[in-house]
């Protein structure tokens with residue numbers, strides 16, 4: 001036994017894990033070692049905020065609404081179906097599963113440990129996604145969370161499924177196609193898809 005306590009309280013570890021502090025520390029270290037410049041960091045962040053925003057996921061959803069065979073492929077092999085649309089996904093680091101909302105089932109995505117998020121399709125996560133309040137309540141009281149924080153009242157008959165993202169497996173919700181959009185083109189449908197609907201804190205048109 002080495003000196004000091006070797007006991008690791010897993011819950012304490014999860015609570016104290018601060019991804020932002022770790023990212024800052026890592027960035028400082030890489031810049032100090034000359035492996036990274038602040039300009040490069042700014043460029044990457046700008047790319048993900050502006051160029052790889054929620055639009056990629058919206059294109060995927062609109063295609064799935066318009067093409068039943070694409071929808072089947074998306075639910076079966078999300079990564080393959082997403083790359084069909086020329087969306088750049090680093091397949092070595094990101095496995096994605098798409099879960100489909102139905103009239104009886106609602107899916108909600110969270111990362112209970114930190115902030116794992118499918119950025120290739122949804123861009124950077126919203127600030128609230130990373131908060132301890134969202135992360136814990138999504139698991140303990142998803143219905144209350146949706147009602148209280150997102151103004152989304154789900155019928156009691158609708159079952160809520162909570163998906164805990166990890167660095168290995170991230171989730172995206174395929175929302176239901178809103179009523180009254182039958183005549184819209186695929187391009188028009190893209191504009192109806194919101195980031196929140198693809199996280200599962202919104203049901204379009206409800």
Ligand code: FE
Nearest residue numbers: 111114115116
């Ligand atoms: Fe995470």
